[in-house]
Amino acid sequence: MSLYVQKYGGTSVGSIERIEAVADKVAAFRAKGHDMVVVLSAMSGETNRLIELAYQIQERPDPREMDVLVSTGEQVTIALLSMALKKRGYDACSYTGGQVKILTDNAHTKARIQQIDVERMRRDLDAGRVVVVAGFQGVDGDGNITTLGRGGSDTTGVALAAALDAAECQIYTDVDGVYTTDPRVVDSARRLDRITFEEMLEMASLGSKVLQIRAVEFAGKYKVPLRVLSTFEEGEGTLISLDEEDNEMEQPVVSGIAFNRDEAKLTIRGVPDNPGVACRILAPIGAENIEVDVIVQNISAVDGTTDFTFTVHRNDLNKAREVLQRVADELGAREVVSDDKIAKVSIVGVGMRSHANVASRMFSALGEDNINIQMITTSEIKISVIIDERYLELAVRALHSEFELSEPRKVQQGQ
Amino acid sequence: MSLYVQKYGGTSVGSIERIEAVADKVAAFRAKGHDMVVVLSAMSGETNRLIELAYQIQERPDPREMDVLVSTGEQVTIALLSMALKKRGYDACSYTGGQVKILTDNAHTKARIQQIDVERMRRDLDAGRVVVVAGFQGVDGDGNITTLGRGGSDTTGVALAAALDAAECQIYTDVDGVYTTDPRVVDSARRLDRITFEEMLEMASLGSKVLQIRAVEFAGKYKVPLRVLSTFEEGEGTLISLDEEDNEMEQPVVSGIAFNRDEAKLTIRGVPDNPGVACRILAPIGAENIEVDVIVQNISAVDGTTDFTFTVHRNDLNKAREVLQRVADELGAREVVSDDKIAKVSIVGVGMRSHANVASRMFSALGEDNINIQMITTSEIKISVIIDERYLELAVRALHSEFELSEPRKVQQGQ
Incomplete structure (x- = not known):
């Protein structure tokens, strides 16, 4: 009871x-x-x-x-x-x-x-x-x-x-649970029996919209086991709970593949590479309530300038471009370019923490399909890449297959 | 303010x-x-x-x-x-x-x-x-x-x-106020500028459904001046307030004519006229949650029996008849008869208290139009008669005219 x-x-x-x-x-x-x-x-x-x-x-x-x-x-x-x-x-x-x-x-x-x-x-x-x-x-x-x-x-x-x-x-x-990825993209996407709060947060914020993100944060904070089930079909759904990597053999390296097409990329080229330049570029963007996601700064070129690239929500692209152009003029940068034909693909899994070479497996899988990686960002349990949006489905399928997500879970040794 | x-x-x-x-x-x-x-x-x-x-x-x-x-x-x-x-x-x-x-x-x-x-x-x-x-x-x-x-x-x-x-x-x-009677019955029905709480209660309970009766009781109890007005038309509406007969010259004898067709009449004939017979007849009716309105008991006949008549809501007539037949059998009464083709017409006015002969004016006005009165009941500020429902409109018009309700209010001396 x-x-x-x-x-x-x-x-x-x-x-x-x-x-x-x-x-x-x-x-x-x-x-x-x-x-x-x-x-x-x-x-x-x-x-x-x-x-x-x-x-x-x-x-x-x-x-x-x-x-x-x-x-x-x-x-x-x-x-x-x-x-x-x-x-x-x-x-x-x-x-x-x-x-x-x-x-x-x-x-x-x-x-x-x-x-x-x-x-x-x-x-x-x-x-x-x-x-x-x-x-x-x-x-x-x-x-x-x-x-x-x-x-x-x-x-x-x-x-x-x-x-x-x-x-x-x-x-x-x-829906009857949380899936390894969107079944509309990968036929063999599989319902997960379990997932950790952290993984769910990364999955949810990246577009697998099953649960409100605040609810997951709350559940994680208070350690409330959370189960997502279908009202209309029988089944056990997906249990979202604490990370039990230590005591469970079945912990996989990667739990799921998340993706979205909501972002656009902005680059400011030829910025004089002085201390504090990142802040001078991003502060005016933040002041306009535009959220920035992935950020990459190139190493300095021989002429002492650098390129600075970041992504924003597509709806914010025009406003962000205006702001950035103003900044470019002030800083004496060479030019501002933008691209809204991009997609973000992420692999998520608490297993990454203890398994090496996950990133290289990801990059090589994408490389085998000739998918060029434009930007990379990583966290403890997630690796995201920005690619040309035309390759989105191809990339998701390649990664789903590489990390054997169609198979029932089993131990995957890092290489 | x-x-x-x-x-x-x-x-x-x-x-x-x-x-x-x-x-x-x-x-x-x-x-x-x-x-x-x-x-x-x-x-x-x-x-x-x-x-x-x-x-x-x-x-x-x-x-x-x-x-x-x-x-x-x-x-x-x-x-x-x-x-x-x-x-x-x-x-x-x-x-x-x-x-x-x-x-x-x-x-x-x-x-x-x-x-x-x-x-x-x-x-x-x-x-x-x-x-x-x-x-x-x-x-x-x-x-x-x-x-x-x-x-x-x-x-x-x-x-x-x-x-x-x-x-x-x-x-x-x-609606834009309380009227002397239903304008659909009497063309010249007039909106009242003022009416007392008591009059309004008698008018409301008798079918002029403008205000919830409990609200009027409440207003009277706490002496809250109450005004009924139209949302859609300009105007002062009707003010419902305390009885100010003493200090206002314009107090009329009769304020309005109320009526309804909701009642039916039941008569038990030839009941042995013993003490407590009214209770023995009405208690079983009350026990069935049937509300009784007008009650009349005839004086005893030479044979020591009496007739007893009362009205109930028409919806309750069949049930009331069944109960009454049982009572008649127990009491050895002669017969039970009923009539649902009746109407109740009432004149209402706090002025009645201080003016004599209001009843006789009412009865003579009805008599002039050959309207037979079947039952009569009176309160301090109301006189009601039960008549054949075919004569309802005729009766209402006759009384509206008799008490000069189409005229702007003026002092009406009792005779």
Whole structure:
């Protein structure tokens, strides 16, 4: 008998029929004697409908009132699920974020959870009730309704699991787990049984959008085992948990291949290579709220100048180019060039830490297919390369094959 | 500079355009320097949409969860109106019933207000903010969301006006006031400038459904001047206030003519006229939760039996007849007869108290048109007659004319 927190997303509760199906799932767990806390999103489309109403009034609606408005979406689904559970003979009780005291800061529309008062939930659980909580919302210290921003229901689930010391936080969604890479690119992409928090963070931020990144960070911080499963299909999903490389033989070198086409590359050529030049180039970019991802500075040329290259989100390319041109004029640089036909491909895996030559295996696999690497960046558990976007699928398939990700996991010795 | 509480119903906030129009109205009051508290219903149709969702799950949904569900309707409109006010440059802040601490008992779906904490509203008003409150809802002592039942937003308005000692509670609706009678029956029916709480209660309960009866009771109890006005037309509406017969010359004898066709008549004939017979007849009816309205007992006949007649709601007629037949058998009564082709017509006015012969004027006016009176019942400020429903319109017109209700109010001496 364990305590489970289950979170169901908008498509999982998108109609009365689907809410009834969720009630069946929850009831089955409860019938086994488990204590159940269920976190729900709004019915799919409802949050957008509400936001649309607000936009009819004003282009930038007041954030406090926006939270009052959109938080109604989850309040509808928690009431309906509780009714459906009661119909099945299971006692249940619904709570808004404010009622269950999910205390947040007052950053409306993107608030962060500070504290959760579990007393009332414990009392309900002890009385055998299923506790049904509105995701995505909380209340600030002054009693104002707040929301956690898009995807915040995942964070609510993890936070409740942490506060209640749950055995597992199960995120039910419309995919059945985390894959080695996008199955639309690689037919033989395989669902991972397990992945570490760190790997998931690298995968998520790189485009395998299964879970909200803040939820994963939160789960990692509080060591809440997180499982991603499908609402619509049976299966064990993917368990996201602590790094257990030391005690598990099956740890692979690389867990997955992430990629995206969202970036563009900017290069400033022939910059006089003085101390502090990187800062003088990047500070004006940051001042415009443009996020920079990969950064590479060439070694100085004979003439004492250098080239400086970085990537930004494609949507920011024009603005970044303008800023960079201004900087180039100030610094007396030769020219600014840009390229938005690039892609980023990354291999991710905690196993890299203890296995040598992972990078060279990656580069040689790409080289065998004549894929030119434009930029490289590495972290402890990730290696990313920037390539011409035409070669993206080819690169992902080559790497998926090189690191044998289609095979069930087995020990892979570093060479 | 006064404090006004304004309540806008579902049709008044039924679309974004209408919410913008309400914002204009509120802003105009605020611009004059008045302190404003606005109470809103859900957008018209929304509460029914939500109830329909619940009914898809269960025929009798859990009442606590029903309140969690339907209370979202008003939460949407308060957020939208606050945004619309801010767009116009007026600071505003929305509150759910729970946030503004409208404390109720825990009778879900029909809760009663027990207490209101005005501190937060006072702070907002002092800071120049328009306070926008969700009608129809509150919170019980355990923090559960409650609702006050259909039309409960009127009650919220009056309760807030009482708690804040407002100058007036203004109920904006789709009619422009209270009329002497239904204008669909009498062309010359006239809007009343003023009416007393007691008269309004008699008018409302008799079918002139402008205001929720509980709201009027509440307003009378706490002496909150109540004004009914149209959201869509200019005008002063009708002010419902204390009886000022003593100090106002313009007090008429009769203020209005109410009527309904909702009742049916039952007669038990030839009942042995023993002490306690009325109770033996009516107790079994009450036990079936059937409400009885007009009751008449004939004087005993020579044979020591009597006839006993009463009216019930037409929907209850069949059940009441069954019960009454059983009673008749037990008591050895001669027969039970019933008639659902009846109507009730009432004249209402606090002026009756001090003017004699109002009843005889009523009866003679009906007699002149050959309308037979089947039953009569009177209260201090009301006289009702039961007649054949075919004569309803004729009777209403005759009485409207007899008491000169089409004329602007003037002193009418009792004869």
